[in-house]
Amino acid sequence: MKKVYTAAIILIFIVTLGLLGWHIFGDAGTALPVIGGKSKAQTAGKTGVLREVAAITLGKVEVYNYQRMGFTRGFLQFSPDGQTLAVGTENGEILLLDMEGRVLWQKKLGLGKLTALQFTTDSQALLIGESSPDGFLVCLDRKDGRELWRQSSVGELGVNIKDKTFPGIVAIRTDEAGRIYAVGQRYIRYPDGRYDYRGRIYKFDPSGQRLGMFPGDHNLDAWVSWISVDDKGEKLTFGTANWDMGGISRYTDSLYCIDGQLQGVLWSKLLSPVPPFQNTTLRSGPEISPDGRYVTGIFSDGRCFLYDGQGQELWLRALSSPQKIANVELNAVGTYGQMAGEYAVFSVSNTYNRANWQLPTPVEHPSSNSIFVFDRQGQFINRYKLGGMIEEMATQEQTLVLAVGRNVRTKNPAVHGLYVLSLPDALLLDDAATAGPCVGAAVSRDGTYAAGVEAPIQLDNGEVIGEYKLRLYQIVR
Amino acid sequence: MYNKNVWEAVPGDTWVHQLDVRTKLAALVCCAVLVVLLDSPRTLYLLFCTTLVLHGIARASWARWRVLLLFVMLGIWGSMISQALFYGQEPRTVVACLLSPAVPLIGTLTGGVYIYREGLEYGAVQALRSASMLSMGLLISWTSDPRQLLRSFLAWKMPYELAFMLITGLRFLPVIFQETAVVLTAQRLRGFEPLRSLAPRRLIQTAFQTLFPILARTLRRAVTLAFSVESRGFGRAVHRLGLGRWPQGQWFGCVLLLLVLLSLMVLKVIDALQFNGIRYFPELRRFYDLMKVWM
Numbered sequence: 190m191k192k193v194y195t196a197a198i199i200l201i202f203i204v205t206l207g208l209l210g211w212h213i214f215g216d217a218g219t220a221l222p223v224i225g226g227k228s229k230a231q232t233a234g235k236t237g238v239l240r241e242v243a244a245i246t247l248g249k250v251e252v253y254n255y256q257r258m259g260f261t262r263g264f265l266q267f268s269p270d271g272q273t274l275a276v277g278t279e280n281g282e283i284l285l286l287d288m289e290g291r292v293l294w295q296k297k298l299g300l301g302k303l304t305a306l307q308f309t310t311d312s313q314a315l316l317i318g319e320s321s322p323d324g325f326l327v328c329l330d331r332k333d334g335r336e337l338w339r340q341s342s343v344g345e346l347g348v349n350i351k352d353k354t355f356p357g358i359v360a361i362r363t364d365e366a367g368r369i370y371a372v373g374q375r376y377i378r379y380p381d382g383r384y385d386y387r388g389r390i391y392k393f394d395p396s397g398q399r400l401g402m403f404p405g406d407h408n409l410d411a412w413v414s415w416i417s418v419d420d421k422g423e424k425l426t427f428g429t430a431n432w433d434m435g436g437i438s439r440y441t442d443s444l445y446c447i448d449g450q451l452q453g454v455l456w457s458k459l460l461s462p463v464p465p466f467q468n469t470t471l472r473s474g475p476e477i478s479p480d481g482r483y484v485t486g487i488f489s490d491g492r493c494f495l496y497d498g499q500g501q502e503l504w505l506r507a508l509s510s511p512q513k514i515a516n517v518e519l520n521a522v523g524t525y526g527q528m529a530g531e532y533a534v535f536s537v538s539n540t541y542n543r544a545n546w547q548l549p550t551p552v553e554h555p556s557s558n559s560i561f562v563f564d565r566q567g568q569f570i571n572r573y574k575l576g577g578m579i580e581e582m583a584t585q586e587q588t589l590v591l592a593v594g595r596n597v598r599t600k601n602p603a604v605h606g607l608y609v610l611s612l613p614d615a616l617l618l619d620d621a622a623t624a625g626p627c628v629g630a631a632v633s634r635d636g637t638y639a640a641g642v643e644a645p646i647q648l649d650n651g652e653v654i655g656e657y658k659l660r661l662y663q664i665v666r
Numbered sequence: 667m668y669n670k671n672v673w674e675a676v677p678g679d680t681w682v683h684q685l686d687v688r689t690k691l692a693a694l695v696c697c698a699v700l701v702v703l704l705d706s707p708r709t710l711y712l713l714f715c716t717t718l719v720l721h722g723i724a725r726a727s728w729a730r731w732r733v734l735l736l737f738v739m740l741g742i743w744g745s746m747i748s749q750a751l752f753y754g755q756e757p758r759t760v761v762a763c764l765l766s767p768a769v770p771l772i773g774t775l776t777g778g779v780y781i782y783r784e785g786l787e788y789g790a791v792q793a794l795r796s797a798s799m800l801s802m803g804l805l806i807s808w809t810s811d812p813r814q815l816l817r818s819f820l821a822w823k824m825p826y827e828l829a830f831m832l833i834t835g836l837r838f839l840p841v842i843f844q845e846t847a848v849v850l851t852a853q854r855l856r857g858f859e860p861l862r863s864l865a866p867r868r869l870i871q872t873a874f875q876t877l878f879p880i881l882a883r884t885l886r887r888a889v890t891l892a893f894s895v896e897s898r899g900f901g902r903a904v905h906r907l908g909l910g911r912w913p914q915g916q917w918f919g920c921v922l923l924l925l926v927l928l929s930l931m932v933l934k935v936i937d938a939l940q941f942n943g944i945r946y947f948p949e950l951r952r953f954y955d956l957m958k959v960w961m
Contacts, residue, residue: 195732202735205742206715209790213707252759252783299955300940322946343948351943651760651780 215246238619239609239639239662243290247278247642247657254647255597256547260580261657263629263642264303268312271633273331274640275315276659277306283317285331288638290661294334301325307361309369309395316369320357322348326371328397338397342373345389345408352377356387359414364422364449367395372416372427384433388413390425392451403451411440415473419481422449424498426484428471443469446477446484446500456500463490465511465518465543478528483565485533487523491556493535494526495565504567509537509556518543521554524579530586532570532613535561536579539597546597553598560591562615571615576604580628585636587612588664592641594626602626602654607641609664621662625655632664639664672729673840675810682724682805687814688821688912690806692920696927697802701795703934707787709960710794717801724809734804738797745796746789753785761786812837817909830900834891842884849879933957 233241250261264277273293276284281298283306298319305318309328314337317327324342329335346356356375363369370392377385388409392401403409403425411429418425426446442457460469466489474486483503487493491509496502509521520543525536540557542548558577562570580594589610596604606622607630621641629642639662645655677683682690697713704710721734750761760780767778806815812833819829853875863869937957939945 195728198732198735198739202739205739209742209794210711212787212790213711251757297955297959299958300951301955322940323948323951341948348946350940350946353943647759651763653759653761 215248233662234609234619234621236619238665239607239621240665241621242288242638242661242663243286243659245284245286245290245292245659245661247276247284247659248280248282250279250644250657252645252647252653255595255600255649258546260594260626261628261644263644263657263659264306265581265629265631265640265642265659266306266308267631267633267638267640268308268331269310269634270312271635271637272312274631274638274661275306275308276640276642277303277317279303279657281319283315283329283334284659285315285334286659286661288661296329296334298327302357304357304359305361305371307363310363310365310367311395314395316361316363316371318358318361318371320355320359322350322355324348324356324358324373324375326358326361326369326391326393340391340393340397340399342389342391345402346373346375346387348375349377354378360416362416362418364418365420366422368400368422369393369395370416370418370422370425372413374412374414376412382433383435384412384431386410386412386431390416390427390447390451392449401451403447405451407439409440410438412470413440415471415475417475417477417484418449419477420479421481424449424455424477424481425451426475426477428475428486430470430472430489431468432470443471443488444475444484444486444496446498458496458500458502460488460492463492463507463511466490473524474526476527483528483533485528486526487535487537489522489524491521491523491537493523493533493561493563495533495563495567503565504563506563506567506569508535508559508561509554511543512554515551517548517550519550519552519554521557525582527582527584529584529589529612531565533563533565534582534584534589534612534615535563536582536591537561538578539595541597550598557598558593558596560589560610560615562613564613570613573610573615573617575608576601577626580626581630583630583632583639584612585632585634588618588632588636588639589615590630590632590639590641592627592630593620594628594644595646600649602646602648605643605655607639607660607662609639618664618666621660623655623658623660625657636666637664638662671840672727672733673807673843674837675808675812677811678725678809680724680809682720683809685809686912686916687806687810688818688909689916689920690810691815691818692923694802694806696923697798699927699931701798703930704961706960707791707794710791710798714794714798714801717798717805720805721801724805726808730804730808734801737800741796741800742790742793745793746786749789749792750781750783750785751779753782753788755784755788758782758784807836807839814909821909830895838884838887841887842880845880845883846876849876849883852879930961934961937961 233239253260261279266275274286281303284295285293287293301319301321304320307316313331315329315331319325325339327339328337330337342356348355354377356373358371359374360372373389375387390403393399412431413427416427424446428444442459444458446455448455462469470489471486475484477484482498484496492507494505511520519540521537521540524538527534537556537559540550540554542550559572559574561572575593577593577596579591581592583590589612591608593604593606593608605626606620607627608620609618611618623643625643625645627641628644631640641660643655643658645653647653761783762781765773765779767773816829816833
């Protein structure tokens with residue numbers, strides 16, 4: 190009897206220790222890929238276009254609910270050569286996977302918070318942007334994750350460790366020659382409600398040598414969190430998204446195009462705000478076409494546009510004008526605008542109450558949670574309405590991959606998932622439902638693979654659904 | 667558990683048994699500081715596993731493993747359950763609802779009873795601290811001669827009275843368990859079944875009925891011991907047998923261990939300065955990154 194008792198204790202202890210170890214060490218990359226990509230292939234997407242290759246856990250994250258404005262993030266990018274997928278997590282882990290979902294290496298960022306992720310043009314290195322007291326841009330070798338170089342942005346943007354207002358590299362792009370462009374950003378919110386924005390655009394060569402900065406001798410006094418560069422590296426575009434215009438005196442325009450040498454502004458545009466908004470903001474844009482001939486984007490107020498490379502307006506469309514219904518001012522926020530070959534694709538997200546985004550609205554905005562496709566002449570091609578917020582949009586010439594997350598109005602979790610649409614007709618090819626909101630999306634350059642990041646969410650009844658997970662799919666058309 | 671041999675140190679020929687008692691005490695001190703210093707669950711887990719490995723090297727008997735694991739599990743599960751129920755920090759995620767706030771009276775009064783995921787995690791990590799110390803303490807107790815322990819305390823200038831009490835307490839631990847066994851056996855012979863019912867009132871009654879005889883016997887034994895040591899001149903300054911020479915390799919090992927510990931303490935202070943926004947040293951960024959993951 191004593192032996193049985195001892196064996197039982199040892200068994201329970203081993204299970205306890207094992208569970209504890211699994212919980213503690215079970216961070217990103219611990220799940221196995223789907224065997225042969227076959228077992229779940231039929232169940233991944235409804236029409237069979239999306240076949241699940243791997244589902245990999247990305248560790249534990251704080252679970253948010255519908256009442257929170259920001260949400261869990263996931264950074265995804267396929268290498269330009271289509272051989273690997275890089276994943277950055279909310280916990281500052283970076284994973285490199287092959288196309289079968291095997292984790293080639295993983296690395297922890299440490300003190301910094303991951304804010305940007307981008308492959309170099311030759312696919313041989315991975316660029317990481319982080320927010321920390323140093324605000325580093327870090328270059329990692331794709332082979333083994335070894336650090337090749339790092340550059341700090343604290344010298345220009347400053348830091349206040351007491352208030353924890355850290356600089357960070359928030360966007361990274363590369364041109365055909367392998368030169369790297371990065372946006373450094375820091376913002377300070379004062380107790381009286383004022384904001385102070387600081388931004389810089391950096392240019393580096395592939396070895397990490399700094400080639401230039403914009404502006405050369407001062408910081409951008411505007412919220413800049415996006416950059417786009419043409420293939421030749423001759424033109425860069427960025428937009429401003431200022432919550433508070435009080436402290437802004439120099440960079441008051443909505444949209445800027447600067448030369449590739451970062452010497453000066455080629456052109457800029459100031460769009461007057463659409464009532465009831467006080468400012469015109471462009472958060473995830475503008476995007477310049479690879480040949481540098483077109484610039485597109487969508488303002489938060491729902492106006493999308495196409496300019497030519499010289500700053501001439503080709504067309505401007507209002508996709509989601511603010512509305513006043515039952516004495517409530519509501520709007521659907523314009524988020525992404527991207528070029529996909531000959532076409533421009535725009536996304537509009539959730540409906541918000543202008544007075545306070547958490548307050549209810551009598552109806553959903555008719556244009557909310559939708560994708561709009563236009564050709565270069567401004568001809569409307571099609572629109573596809575999704576049930577939830579388009580958290581991220583990844584385009585390829587013929588394929589559009591969308592991460593669909595929360596709908597803060599209907600709170601319907603059935604809409605969560607990774608959606609694949611054909612271009613230019615914007616027709617749904619397939620969707621892979623996820624329990625939690627899908628918060629990140631990527632598509633390989635040849636359009637054969639798609640990836641999404643699912644995040645957990647707490648419903649209003651307290652139930653937690655979904656996991657923080659990477660899902661890799663093969664697109665079979 | 668009630669077997670005296672389970673608690674008393676027995677001679678052995680393993681590497682752990684052969685270590686100088688001062689080396690073991692130095693390791694115990696390092697472990698004590700580390701469990702306070704470390705916040706990283708993975709490092710605490712590894713530390714705890716290391717102490718288990720040492721028990722394995724010391725070839726602990728099955729009876730000892732049983733005692734060790736039972737105590738460790740009580741600590742881990744107890745801490746996890748209590749923290750899961752009473753975790754008060756934010757953010758916290760409800761894993762299960764034990765009592766809905768909608769339940770009349772008790773639900774309204776308590777505001778609902780929930781199990782919080784973060785509480786479970788926090789409880790487990792806290793339990794690893796106490797489990798590491800328990801495991802390390804038992805290792806030293808099971809593999810070291812109490813007389814050697816007493817001599818090493820005295821060699822390190824610990825007051826004689828304090829060292830004597832410490833060792834006496836250690837030596838009396840098995841006796842207390844033995845006393846418990848005797849009391850329980852005596853009660854069973856009189857038809858008493860301590861665990862017949864798990865009702866709280868019954869359990870409290872059982873505890874009183876068991877603890878009072880043990881306490882009485884322990885006090886009686888303490889009085890006898892006190893008379894005995896007083897009659898032999900307790901506390902009188904007399905020449906006592908010293909310890910042998912501390913093996914040089916072990917001595918260097920301990921110095922190294924203490925230096926590492928000191929460095930970790932300095933790093934922890936530097937990290938705390940950074941975390942609290944007092945001072946950040948950019949040149950130590952690599953250490954900050956490592957500390958974030960491992961400390």
